[in-house]
Amino acid sequence: MRSEVLASAPGKVVLSGEYAVLDGAPAIAMAVNRRARVTLTSIAGDISEVKAPGYTDDVGRFQNTDGGILWRNGQEYFRIVDSVWRAADVVQNGAKTLNLDTSEFIDACCRRKIGIGSSAALTVALCAAVRQTEDAAATMEMAQRAHADLQGGVGSGVDVACSLSGGLIEYRMAGSAVARLDWPDRLLYRLIWTGVTASTKDRLQKLDAGISRPSRVRLAGASEDMAMAWTSGDARSLLDEYKGYCEHLYQFSIDHHLGIFDAGHNELWRAASAENLVYKPCGAGGGDIGILLGTDEAVLAAFAGKLAANYTILDCKLSSVGVTMNAPEVERL
Numbered sequence: 001m002r003s004e005v006l007a008s009a010p011g012k013v014v015l016s017g018e019y020a021v022l023d024g025a026p027a028i029a030m031a032v033n034r035r036a037r038v039t040l041t042s043i044a045g046d047i048s049e050v051k052a053p054g055y056t057d058d059v060g061r062f063q064n065t066d067g068g069i070l071w072r073n074g075q076e077y078f079r080i081v082d083s084v085w086r087a088a089d090v091v092q093n094g095a096k097t098l099n100l101d102t103s104e105f106i107d108a109c110c111r112r113k114i115g116i117g118s119s120a121a122l123t124v125a126l127c128a129a130v131r132q133t134e135d136a137a138a139t140m141e142m143a144q145r146a147h148a149d150l151q152g153g154v155g156s157g158v159d160v161a162c163s164l165s166g167g168l169i170e171y172r173m174a175g176s177a178v179a180r181l182d183w184p185d186r187l188l189y190r191l192i193w194t195g196v197t198a199s200t201k202d203r204l205q206k207l208d209a210g211i212s213r214p215s216r217v218r219l220a221g222a223s224e225d226m227a228m229a230w231t232s233g234d235a236r237s238l239l240d241e242y243k244g245y246c247e248h249l250y251q252f253s254i255d256h257h258l259g260i261f262d263a264g265h266n267e268l269w270r271a272a273s274a275e276n277l278v279y280k281p282c283g284a285g286g287g288d289i290g291i292l293l294g295t296d297e298a299v300l301a302a303f304a305g306k307l308a309a310n311y312t313i314l315d316c317k318l319s320s321v322g323v324t325m326n327a328p329e330v331e332r333l
Contacts, residue, residue, distance in 0.1 A: 167318070
């Protein structure tokens with residue numbers, strides 16, 4: 001391994017197919033230009049150190065052994081290292097300093113996670129650094145296994161796939177299949193941060209433990225229609241398709257007690273509809289972010305301007321750049 005290795009990966013926003021992707025339907029997701037960054041530096045001795053400035057002031061310390069990692073301290077903060085080391089299936093010779101930077105995923109004012117896939121982005125970046133490759137196909141299986149382990153076995157892997165590939169993608173769980181899409185002409189957007197953090201893992205576990213309702217099947221069908229609309233590239237048809245999709249998503253949330261439209265998302269959805277705009281939550285439920293979509297910049301800007309008192313309009317855009325190696329200045333905020 002080189003004496004110092006740098007890797008980074010973008011966050012993501014799920015645009016359609018949330019939850020339905022677990023049932024084989026396609027999810028549409030966009031990578032965003034906020035990146036997790038990992039630096040691995042070789043150091044003397046046999047004790048490796050892990051630091052995550054902005055996340056914790058604690059420093060993790062561990063040794064590599066034939067059986068994996070032997071922690072001296074800090075394991076509770078750095079379980080991601082355990083997950084990646086298990087998935088890597090490679091021997092790490094010599095001690096390292098690991099610097100895990102997810103500062104771009106933290107709201108500067110309230111110091112809370114924004115909800116754009118920081119754990120998946122960090123997992124992808126750490127896997128790339130360990131394997132010393134930015135090849136998405138070569139890293140996919142390892143990163144999927146590591147993130148599933150970190151999440152307790154729940155999740156579809158769409159966030160990992162998006163962090164690896166960058167851009168706008170259609171994703172299916174079967175074979176972790178990824179197809180790149182072009183952003184539709186004339187389609188404009190704003191990303192809205194509710195200020196409320198939410199746990200995807202908790203919502204997925206709740207869905208898995210509950211009774212499946214007919215709205216779950218209808219959401220899967222609506223997700224197929226949304227994927228076709230995204231593939232068409234026609235902005236107006238896409239916005240029209242979203243109207244029915246959001247209704248299906250809302251009913252699915254109610255039936256399965258997931259709270260997808262909580263934390264102000266329901267009010268934003270209704271208010272945007274009255275202005276002939278589309279708004280949908282992009283998190284698993286209970287908060288995180290949403291996306292506002294339209295084709296008229298003046299109308300979009302005016303609506304977004306009304307939200308400033310209660311919500312944050314994220315300075316966050318589609319990123320065509322997926323996982324990278326040794327490129328420390330990629331899309332620096």
